[in-house]
Structure formats: structure tokens, C-alpha cells
Amino acid sequence: MRSPSALLLALALGACANSDAPRDPDTASRLRVASTAESQGQMDVALSMYGAAAARDPNNPEVQARFAGALMRSGNMRQAEQVLAAAVERSPNARPLMVTLGRLRLRNGAAGEALGLFDRVLASEPRNVDALDGRGVALDLMGRHPEAQEAYRRAQAVDPDRISVANNLGLSLLLDGRPDEARAVLEPLARRSDAPQRVTANYGISLAATGDVAAARNVLGEEGGDVRALGESFRTNRQVIEVTPGDGRS
Template identity: 75%
Template sequence: MTALRFRHAGLVLLAGLVSACATDGGIRAPDAASRMRIAASAEASGQMDVALSMYGAAAANDPDNMEAQARFAAALMRAGNHAQAEQVLAQAVARRPGDRFLLVQLGRLRLRSGAAGEALNLFDRVLTSDSRSVPALDGRGVALDLMGRHPEAQESYRRAQSLDPNSISVANNLGLSLLLDGRPDEARAVLEPLARRSDAPQRVTANYAISLAATGEEAAARSVLGDSEADLSGVAETLRVNRQVIEVTPADGRS
């Protein structure tokens, strides 16, 4: 099985390199776009080492290509190398200090590393030039929650909601912020309709169950969790762990 996987990766690389590099004058080095296509194919086939090598080459050979930097950082995150991913994005931001997409991605990584104040500054930089940036407003709310500034966080989430009322991430973050702020009834009102959505992720269901328990509905909370023996005594710890609910992995491309 391993041999077949490596053979498949080799075929992917060969096909990609030939199609990307063959010219009338012969073979040339692949450009960033070609390397990223090859990297994506390698990652899809389970060859993360090959993917990282190709993403890294694309980023190194075209340092002004911000999509290449973002994709390399995203791959590093998926591989669990958060520190290097943050370094790649920080260097990209240094080259393009006004790039809103990169600022948001770096802010999300700073949230993951616990540097909420630095993340807040990055999101505020985005909002200075684009006050309607939902990702920046959402990230700003998470940073404020991590700093214990819950009312300000809720204001930021509500601004984001006014721009994107269907966002699960924003609504979930608002509900969690209300829980952290000691307002479980309001949190439950936000989370209940969200948890009923067919596309709601597990963290939304968990936060809704917490809101039920916090309002005295422990049996209902256990039912939501699907475990009649669920231990709800650690609600405070669950809240602490779930504070970083935003998706902090850099996106694969620019949006």
C-alpha cells in the first residue's frame, strides 16, 4: 500500500511538472501556480511531505505572491506546524502591510497562540480600511472575549451579524460570549435556532447544551449531547476550552 501511494504521488508530480513546464524551447522551472497545483494533488493523495515541499518552493521562489504565502501557511497549519505558519504569514504581512486577507489570517493565528492583544490590533487594522469586513469583526470579537471584554465582543459580533446574518461562526461566537458574560438565557436564545440547523457543527451543539445546563435544563442538555450520563459538572472548563471557536486555519486561497 505504501509503495502504491508513493508511486501515485510520483505520477502526480510527473504529470503536473510535464504539463506545467514543457515549452517550445524545452523544459523550464515550474511557476508558483504550477507548484501549488502539484502540491494540492500531492496533499489529496496523502503525501503531505511532498505537498509542503512544493508549497514551500512556490512561496520561496515568488515572495510577492501572497496567495502562495497563504497556501503554504495553510498547509503548515494542517500539518500541525503552527509556529512556522505564523512566521510565513508575518513575513508576508511585512511585505504587504495593507493586505487585509493576510492580516486576518495572521490575526487568527495570533488568537491560537494566545496573543489576543496582538490579534486585536491586526483585526483593527483591517477594519480601519474596511469597516464591513465580517472576518475581521468576528475575529475582533474573539480577541475581546479572550481579554474578558465581553460586552465589546458582543457589539463586534452583532455588527458582523448585521452584514452576514446567516454566518454560523458569528452567531455561535455571540452565543458563547453571552455564556462567558453570565447571560445564559440570552445565549440560549441565540444558540437554540442555530443548533437546529442541519449544517451546524458539533461545537454549536455543545455550546447549546451548555446553555441548557446553565439555565437549569440539565436533562435536556444531556439529551442534546446524546449521552444520558453526560457529566455537566465541568461546564466552566468547557467554556474555557471553547473560547477559541473561530476557525483559525488560514484559508487555501484569497477570498
């Protein structure tokens, strides 16, 4: 069985949202193709196009962050680190780079360093949803669940429809030993047509944690393992889930 720190990144961590459009039309076109290819599971094509966009626009922090994020999602952490290091050297205070670097630090187990990066972003942009979400994940990994929940709720106040933030809030409540509240957050989320598998998994865990083992087994299926033991682990607030990298998609 995986641990609250393994489940946390497996089911919580999302990538940076990329809202700033690049000015170069060729770069923008490459990014559109890359995003479409990635959504269709064609990661080699996606990385090629992200890399071409990054090479064409080396001084655009948003483009560099998107390339690094894609490398992280593909598991290529070393190259992502290299891309980010070069980009940060050129633009040391760029918020997209700090957020992406913070997420890389989370995946490497350096939650304290990640928290510092997210807080730097929030010092100049307190309503940055990606930084608030990342701050919450870092605090959850450090066992500071009430503070994490505050960060997620601040993010929700800015973007109430962001599914990754609500998912992370539900998981944080589970880790905090508050399964009834977690279930209340996750149940409507799991019914959304755009809910990813990690949301369904968290909802199933919340069912088990509130004692509805049959419903949890129905939701989790073969993936649920020992559903009763899983639910009990959250009811007693035992840290039983290890942290593994998630897909990094918001």
C-alpha cells in the first residue's frame, strides 16, 4: 500500500497553469500542437514541439516553464532541472519559472525549498492560483494540513472551478483525519465529466474512510486493494501513503 506522502503527489500534484500566451505566432503554434499531442498521449511529439518552442523563444519564461513542465510529466527530471536552471539564470524573478521549479522541488522531496519558492511568488502576486496550490501541497507534505487547507481555499476564492485545487483540498482533509469533510468536497467533484482518475480515487478513499466500504470498493474496483484497511488508516490519521510523482496536469 502506498503512503499519505506517496498518495499526495500521485493524486494531488498538478503542473503550472500556463495563462500567458507567447507573443511569437510560430511559438504559439508549436505550443498548441504540443498541448494537443500531449493530451492524446503522444509525448514524444509533444516534447519535440515544446523543445522547439523553447529554443525559438529562450527569453520567454512562460515558454521555458511549459517545456520544463512537460519534461517533468514525462519523468525527465534531470533535463527539466537543466532547462529551469538556464531559464532562471536569464530571468531570476520570473513567476512561471519559480512555480515550475517549486513543483520540481516537491517531486524531489524538498518541500521546504518548494514552499520558499511559492512564497516568493505570492509575495508579489498573492492571488496566483498555481503558487497557492503548490504552497498547499508543500505544507501537506510537511504535515501542516490546516495551513495547506487555507492555501487551497485562497486559491478557490480566485478560481472556484479549478478541479486540481478542490482535489488537493479533499486529499488534505483526508490526511488531516477529517474524512466526512473530505467526502463532502470530493463527491460533487467526482461527478464532474472532466474529473480525472485521481479525483475518483480520492473520492473512493473518502468513502472508505467514512465507513462506506461497499461504495468505496465499487468506485475503486481492483485498484482499491484492501479498502477497509485503507479507510481505517485515514480514520486513525496514520500516514500510510508514500509520495510518488503525479501526472502534473492541473
